Amino acid sequence: MIYFDNVSKLYNDGRSAALQEVTFQVAPKEFVSIVGHSGAGKTTLLKMIIAEDKPSHGQVFFESIDVHQIPRTKLPHYRRKIGTVFQDFKLLSNKTAYENIAFAMEANGRTDDEIAENVPQALALVDLSDKAWNFPSELSGGEKQRVAIARAIVNQPDIIVADEPTGNLDPIATYEVVQILKKINDLGTTVIMTTHNKGVIDELGRRVLTMDEGRIVRDDSSGKYVL
Amino acid sequence: MxxxxxxxxxxxxxxxxxxxxxxxxxxxxxxxxxxxxxxxxxxxxxxxxxxxxxQSKVDINVYFVPEANEEDVKSILASVEALPDVALATYTSREVALEKFREKYKNNEITMQALNELEDNPLGANIAIQAKELTQYESISQFLEEKQASASPQNPIIETINYDKNKEAIDKLxxxxxxxxxxxxxxxxxxxxxxxxxxxxxxxxxxxxxxxxxxxxxxxxxxxxxxxxxxxxxxxxxxxxxxxxxxxxxxxxxxxxxxxxxxxxxxxxxxxxxxxxxxxxxxxxxxxxxxxxxxxxxxxxxxxxxx
Structure with a gap:
């Protein structure tokens, strides 16, 4: 589904590299965690998938499409196939929880009926039906992240890309978010997630890629956090 | 959409x-x-x-001698009106000029008495000319001066052209x-x-x-x-x-x-x-x-x- 073919990313000075000769693939319905120290290249790797960053060498494929050959005008269409979740939530601060989720559907050109039906379902899935009309500033960190997840899944994407989704959360909120991601994966959506959290990895017991200095140094099918 | x-x-x-x-x-x-x-x-x-x-207050006034033949005056009026630079030429006949004069000095007894002493109307006809542009007054004035010069010295028609008096003010403006x-x-x-x-x-x-x-x-x-x-x-x-x-x-x-x-x-x-x-x-x-x-x-x- 996702295929990295010998991808390297060099910084402007031409010597230091964020990614070095990264090759791996992700199968449909997999749940892949990427672990590693800060600066190991985890976030750069995710940015390659959503075409926010370009590789210096190599190619990234989404199914059979070379992601970095997509013309700029078509990028919004491509991004709608991917749900994204970030450490800092990235919610629209002047929209309510409901509107944040609805915005992703509106941008996707969905009808009003679909929005009226799917947004409450997504909110129910992350257990936030009662906070639908609150603004992000009125929500806790865990609630914000659940809104972000609801927004990521509402368009039924093929894949969820989550960059440190539990990085800013307390242990209980972390547990809830991981459970939701697991549930989404069980429903058939591929999930790629980066994390620092050893507890999360051990709890999941799924495939783990370990990165160090821009390289993938381990690939365990049912991994533990080894660093 | x-x-x-x-x-x-x-x-x-x-x-x-x-x-x-x-x-x-x-x-x-x-x-x-x-x-x-x-x-x-x-x-x-x-x-x-x-x-x-x-601009509308600026004009050239041509005063004719009282003896001037009305036909001669009218022909000059016609030739002035034919000039492309002229926006408006207002003709005031001798009689109208006299009426205006009387109106203006009706409270001045000495002047009115002196006027009544005279048998004939002492005023000549005049034409007030407005040009389309300020810069065109020069050429209109020249045209009128030529007219004045071409008339025979024994029978002058035009008495004065007051452009020269206004010239400085007009140029400055x-x-x-x-x-x-x-x-x-x-x-x-x-x-x-x-x-x-x-x-x-x-x-x-x-x-x-x-x-x-x-x-x-x-x-x-x-x-x-x-x-x-x-x-x-x-x-x-x-x-x-x-x-x-x-x-x-x-x-x-x-x-x-x-x-x-x-x-x-x-x-x-x-x-x-x-x-x-x-x-x-x-x-x-x-x-x-x-x-x-x-x-x-x-x-x-x-x-x-x-x-």
Whole structure:
């Protein structure tokens, strides 16, 4: 589904590299965690998938499409196939929880009926039906992240890309978010997630890629956090 | 497509309302700018009107000798009217000239007595000539001087041409008018440029605060038009509100200043102009506001839509 073919990313000075000769693939319905120290290249790797960053060498494929050959005008269409979740939530601060989720559907050109039906379902899935009309500033960190997840899944994407989704959360909120991601994966959506959290990895017991200095140094099918 | 337009419109209104402080700041700056643009418009109008009034007061007067044959006088009138530079030539016959004289000096007994002593009308006919442009008086005057010279010295027709007496005043006035017109167009241009820059900067700051939002919208797969639309609409709304507010501020000022301009500018009342030409002034103000708001938003947002 996702295929990295010998991808390297060099910084402007031409010597230091964020990614070095990264090759791996992700199968449909997999749940892949990427672990590693800060600066190991985890976030750069995710940015390659959503075409926010370009590789210096190599190619990234989404199914059979070379992601970095997509013309700029078509990028919004491509991004709608991917749900994204970030450490800092990235919610629209002047929209309510409901509107944040609805915005992703509106941008996707969905009808009003679909929005009226799917947004409450997504909110129910992350257990936030009662906070639908609150603004992000009125929500806790865990609630914000659940809104972000609801927004990521509402368009039924093929894949969820989550960059440190539990990085800013307390242990209980972390547990809830991981459970939701697991549930989404069980429903058939591929999930790629980066994390620092050893507890999360051990709890999941799924495939783990370990990165160090821009390289993938381990690939365990049912991994533990080894660093 | 219609759904998208409806959603963009709604998002524009909601954004306008929820970012009230940012909207207010932009509207305020835009309002000041439009106020200044209106001021230059009104000053220009005052200037133009007073110049026309002044220009219409400049003329050449040709006085004919009382003995002049009326046919000769009429033929000169006809030839003057045929000149392309002449806007208006007003003929005053001997009889009318006498009536005007009597009217003017009706309270001056000595003059009236002296006039009554005379058997014949002592006044000659005259023609008052207005040129289309101030610069054309020179050639009209030359034309008349030639006429004067060509007549036989025994039977002169033209007594005096008073252009020479006015020449200096006319020349001075035309140079003053030209300088004022140049200066005011330069000032207007500078003001409008400053206005555009200030508006652009304010709206750019307003959108700068939304750059995070814009990047999020891109990440969830919103197309550029879907992101840009609400901001452009907000820019247009700033323009409309600011234009209407600026007009509302001008209204009482006009009521106050109108009678004063009427006194000073010989009957030109700025308030009457404001009321009579309101639709034009409204269109210019709101139109300029919309233009500035739209262009500023479009330029500002273009920065954050790259990548």
């Amino acid at each position: 219609i759904t998208a337009i409806r959603r963009i419109t709604k998002a524009g209104f909601v954004g306008f309302w929820r970012n009230a402080y940012v909207s207010l700041a932009s509207i305020f700056v835009l309002m000041v700018v439009l106020f200044v643009i209106a001021a230059t418009m009104f000053i220009d109008q005052l200037l133009t009107t007073s110049l026309t009034t002044l 035309s140079s003053v008018i030209k300088t004022v017109e140049k200066a005011s167009s330069v000032v207007t241009l500078v003001l409008i440029l400053a206005a555009i820059l200030i508006t652009f900067n304010t709206i750019r700051l307003a959108i700068y605060t939304a750059r995070e939002e814009i990047s999020i919208m891109r990440l969830v797969g919103a197309s550029n038009m879907f992101i840009r639309g609400p901001f452009l609409l907000q820019g247009i709304m700033y323009g409309i509100v600011a234009g209407v507010l600026a007009l509302l501020i001008w209204y009482p000022i006009m009521i106050w200043v109108g009678p004063k301009t009427e006194e000073f500018f010989d009957g030109f009342n700025l308030f009457t102009y404001f009321v009579n030409d309101f639709s034009y002034i409204f269109a210019v103000m709101v139109g300029t506001g919309i233009f500035l708001g739209f262009i500023s938003s479009a330029l500002a947002i273009a920065r954050y839509l790259r990548v």
